[in-house]
Amino acid sequence: MIKFINASKEYKNGVKALSNINLEIYKGEFVFIVGLSGAGKSTLVKLLLKEENVTEGNILLDGLDITKISNRKVPYLRRQVGVVFQDFRLLTNKTVYENVAFAMEIVGAHPKEIRRRVPMILSLVDLSRKANSFPDQLSGGEQQRVSIARSIVNNPPVLIADEPTGNLDPETAMEIMKVLSDINGRGTTVLMATHAREIVNTMKKRVITLEDGKVIRDEEKGGYELEVSNI
Amino acid sequence: MKFRIFKNITKQGFQSMWRNRGMGLASVSSITAVLMILGVILILILSINNIMLDTKTKFDEVQVFLADEAKEEDVNNIADVLKNSEGVVSVTYESKKQALEILRKDWDEDAYLLEGLEDDNPLPNSYIIKLKDIKYAKSIVDKVSGLAGVENITYYQEIIDKLMVLANYIRFGGLAIIGVLVFVSVFIISNTIKLTVTSRKREINIMKYVGATNNYIRGPFIIEGILLGLCGALISILIVYYGYGYLFDAVNEKLYSMFTFYLIEPKNIFNDIAIMFATLGVGIGALGSIVSLKRFLNV
Numbered sequence: 001m002i003k004f005i006n007a008s009k010e011y012k013n014g015v016k017a018l019s020n021i022n023l024e025i026y027k028g029e030f031v032f033i034v035g036l037s038g039a040g041k042s043t044l045v046k047l048l049l050k051e052e053n054v055t056e057g058n059i060l061l062d063g064l065d066i067t068k069i070s071n072r073k074v075p076y077l078r079r080q081v082g083v084v085f086q087d088f089r090l091l092t093n094k095t096v097y098e099n100v101a102f103a104m105e106i107v108g109a110h111p112k113e114i115r116r117r118v119p120m121i122l123s124l125v126d127l128s129r130k131a132n133s134f135p136d137q138l139s140g141g142e143q144q145r146v147s148i149a150r151s152i153v154n155n156p157p158v159l160i161a162d163e164p165t166g167n168l169d170p171e172t173a174m175e176i177m178k179v180l181s182d183i184n185g186r187g188t189t190v191l192m193a194t195h196a197r198e199i200v201n202t203m204k205k206r207v208i209t210l211e212d213g214k215v216i217r218d219e220e221k222g223g224y225e226l227e228v229s230n231i
Numbered sequence: 232m233k234f235r236i237f238k239n240i241t242k243q244g245f246q247s248m249w250r251n252r253g254m255g256l257a258s259v260s261s262i263t264a265v266l267m268i269l270g271v272i273l274i275l276i277l278s279i280n281n282i283m284l285d286t287k288t289k290f291d292e293v294q295v296f297l298a299d300e301a302k303e304e305d306v307n308n309i310a311d312v313l314k315n316s317e318g319v320v321s322v323t324y325e326s327k328k329q330a331l332e333i334l335r336k337d338w339d340e341d342a343y344l345l346e347g348l349e350d351d352n353p354l355p356n357s358y359i360i361k362l363k364d365i366k367y368a369k370s371i372v373d374k375v376s377g378l379a380g381v382e383n384i385t386y387y388q389e390i391i392d393k394l395m396v397l398a399n400y401i402r403f404g405g406l407a408i409i410g411v412l413v414f415v416s417v418f419i420i421s422n423t424i425k426l427t428v429t430s431r432k433r434e435i436n437i438m439k440y441v442g443a444t445n446n447y448i449r450g451p452f453i454i455e456g457i458l459l460g461l462c463g464a465l466i467s468i469l470i471v472y473y474g475y476g477y478l479f480d481a482v483n484e485k486l487y488s489m490f491t492f493y494l495i496e497p498k499n500i501f502n503d504i505a506i507m508f509a510t511l512g513v514g515i516g517a518l519g520s521i522v523s524l525k526r527f528l529n530v
Contacts, residue, residue: 051441072444075442075447078439078441079442089437090437093436102441103441103442106442106447107442111235151442
């Protein structure tokens with residue numbers, strides 16, 4: 001589904017964020033990307049969204065080399081990749097329902113389809129009762145669930161979550177993990193960058209560990225062992 | 232593009248204009264002001280053009296005065312030369328008597344001063360030559376001036392040349408001012424839109440992450456710019472049209488009696504001004520939006 005081939009990224013200021021990344025993530029997988037701050041997790045996410053371009057190497061998404069697509073095509077790439085951020089990034093002047101519907105309006109979905117699908121997705125993240133609330137009236141966990149609903153409403157094959165639990169207390173974080181896990185269970189490939197050790201250890205999924213821009217460990221059903229290796 | 236997407240964009244454009252109506256008002260007023268000044272300059276240019284055309288037709292003739300003692304064959308010869316010259320439309324003989332009669336009509340109430348001149352008429356016989364264009368005057372004058380029996384020749388080329396030069400200056404000056412004004416108003420509009428865009432930067436960013444195309448993001452702002460431009464155009468059309476109409480009613484008759492020319496009738500220029508203003512308003516609005524958005528779309 002996602003393939004990094006010798007991908008390297010060096011920022012203009014000379015910082016080498018990623019060097020020679022080779023990875024393959026398969027369809028339907030749930031993968032954690034872990035590592036300390038500055039290890040290259042965010043850069044990896046940015047490359048997948050084509051917010052940044054690789055300096056060298058290639059990245060394939062469903063067989064398509066996204067390092068080669070033109071800027072004009074980027075919006076279409078982003079429709080293939082749902083994304084959830086630590087800070088939710090919701091439109092504060094729109095209701096929960098409108099925030100989710102907005103993602104469908106952008107791609108020109110039929111109003112009938114929007115009216116059918118948005119409530120469905122909202123019930124999937126257990127927010128049906130809050131459909132008419134504004135983001136400010138919701139708790140952090142609820143806001144993150146709106147953000148997840150928005151990211152999957154157009155049915156992207158891949159969902160990227162960049163520290164989705166970073167702003168949440170442990171209990172709420174586990175709720176979010178359950179939602180992500182459910183979405184993964186429905187066939188969406190999920191890629192989650194995090195440094196929440198508890199979560200990684202509980203979930204028993206594939207864990208890719210980055211350090212100084214390199215993959216230092218890639219384990220099925222792994223745990224968060226970064227601190228251990230550092231001691 | 233799907234019609235639905237277009238509808239969304241239009242809706243958002245209207246919404247955004249309404250939500251930012253304070254700034255919108257500022258843009259509309261500046262566009263209105265610019266277009267109004269433009270309208271004044273335009274009417275000035277058109278009027279001067281009009282006067283020029285009028286003057287040209289009034290003065291596109293050459294009058295060749297004949298000496299009293301000229302022989303008949305000389306007079307006929309002159310007529311032949313004139314008739315065979317390039318650019319001549321007609322050659323009319325005006326006798327002393329006719330000249331006096333015309334003068335008497337022109338002087339109207341004061342015509343009694345001319346009484347007693349019938350017997351010793353000081354006015355000369357003359358040929359009045361109508362020309363296709365005043366530019367032929369010089370060559371005709373050159374041809375005729377040496378002929379026997381010609382006493383004097385009058386024509387107005389120099390005056391007209393000077394007027395033409397003046398009119399050209401005014402026209403170019405006016406166009407330059409219009410150019411500057413259009414530039415200024417694009418700048419003003421783009422700043423207004425920039426403020427709107429900045430306040431919606433977060434939203435634009437989110438839209439980009441969800442996969443909105445640049446056109447989808449740009450659309451509402453461009454529509455907002457166009458609407459602001461159209462509002463400005465509409466207001467300035469009304470002000471210029473009614474303002475000029477009022478001026479026209481007030482001074483047209485007086486102007487004619489003083490300088491023998493008419494202003495252009497307001498209804499004759501309404502269409503031109505309306506089309507021009509609407510185009511400029513829309514253009515300024517759209518351009519302003521595009522200019523201000525360029526920086527924001529590279530997320």
